[in-house]
Amino acid sequence: MINLVLFGSPGAGKGTQAARLEEKYDLVHISTGDVFRYNIKNETPLGKKAKSYIDDGRLVPDEVTIDMLHSEVQKNNGAKGFIFDGFPRTTAQAEDLDQLLKSMNSQVHAMLALTVDDEILVQRLLKRGETSGRKDDASEKIIRKRIKVYYDQTEVVKSYYQKVDKYYEVDGIGSVEEITDRLSEIVDQFT
Ligand code: AMP
Secondary structure, X not given: OEEEEEEOOOOXXXXXXXXXXXXXXXXXXXXXXXXXXXXXXOOOHHHHHHXXXXXXXXXXXXXHHHHHHHHHHHHOOOOOEEEEEOOOXXXXXXXXXXXXXXXXXXXXXXXXXXXXXXXXXXXXXXXXXXXXXXXXHHOHHHHHHHHHHHHHHHOHHHHHHHOOOOEEEEEOOOOHHHHHHHHHXXXXXXX
């Protein structure tokens, strides 16, 4: 298996790049944000638990997120590997992912972090909000809060992977194709 974590602030381009890498390397793409939004749309118990956090730009509690991630991984038994997009966002989630993959005799091979200047992120997300229909993209206040949550709660996950030499930073500014090429140079080391 090859397991990749795509990392970066909201709006860094994780979803776009994950979809491209999914196809290129035949991996299963799990976006925790997408799974939550699907559940909110379908008014499932999970969606009801997650909605208020997401609309407000806060993280969904770890135990809810971790349970959901486990069931998504289990649904894809036999996959060649996974691209985790938007997970882990806390150290507890990173520790849990290690345990989960270990139980499958595997591991995280690389964390690929897309770097983009904060003001560009705000502009990108406001633009995305014109068409995404996402409440959390619709207001600059919530967008800035999500970026702050990233710095306060999520950025520490970077050092978690740095310590084990699995952290790779990629410039997230450029064309979609250029950024896929930059990411592929790293992923190719593991294929
Ligand atoms: P995203 O689509 O990755 O931007 O995620 C949208 C929202 O879903 C986030 O702002 C959080 O409220 C929630 N979310 C997604 N992934 C996680 C996670 N790993 N931990 C906690 N909350 C999450």
